[in-house]
Ligand SMILES: O=C(O)CCC(=O)C(=O)O
């Protein structure tokens with residue numbers, strides 16, 4: 001696939017120009033389109049870029065909550081996250097907010113959303129609503145690159161392994177108590193649901209359902225061990241994988257602007273939200289999309 005393309009699309013009112021630029025690290029940045037009115041050809045190109053890269057940044061959008069929902073529904077079906085605070089009028093939208101007095105943020109550690117589900121969410125559409133004057137970037141890396149930077153013998157070994165994922169330590173009642181002790185204003189919901197969730201297993205390396213490429217499917221937040229291995233035996237191997245990935249895979253530092261939207265595929269990326277804007281407010285709206293079962297590479 002070409003990495004820089006220019007497409008002229010014609011609409012009944014005015015022609016628009018879509019520019020696609022590779023984002024340093026990973027993903028592509030798209031300018032010059034209004035996703036609310038994107039015609040079929042523009043949409044097909046956007047969709048192809050998303051399916052291939054698993055990470056698309058859109059600039060200069062003006063999405064109402066309804067537009068955000070329409071965009072998400074054009075990409076897939078909506079999956080409501082059980083642990084995030086919901087938008088009061090649009091429960092399909094999760095509020096990813098940090099108040100000026102809060103210490104903890106949502107997603108401030110490398111992770112893949114919903115890997116603890118039997119069918120992990122395809123991805124998310126995140127819209128910036130209120131941004132700090134400085135800071136609050138989100139980092140992303142490619143799970144394809146994460147796999148390709150591993151040594152061949154480890155790749156070979158991981159292709160035959162499965163990993164166990166859990167939400168309990170992140171969203172369960174013990175985690176909620178610790179988080180509120182650190183930050184009384186920090187809130188996630190349904191800790192009892194997380195307590196009762198069993199673990200799930202996925203292949204450690206998947207054949208990505210949209211791109212057909214091999215992607216690493218373990219992540220530092222929700223993967224607890226390899227199947228058939230204890231936590232203690234798994235920890236050093238997982239740690240060495242994470243170190244190598246964080247050292248060698250390209251990291252995209254996405255700087256949010258008013259009108260920015262990030263669309264990522266959880267099976268193709270990891271992400272990590274910076275928590276470097278103490279005393280300022282940040283609010284993002286997230287819609288998560290249903291995924292499907294994952295197959296080994
Ligand atoms: O706030 C962000 O930039 C991302 C937070 C996050 O991890 C998420 O919405 O899944």
Ligand SMILES: [Fe+2]
Nearest residue numbers: 107111113271
């Ligand atoms: Fe996340």
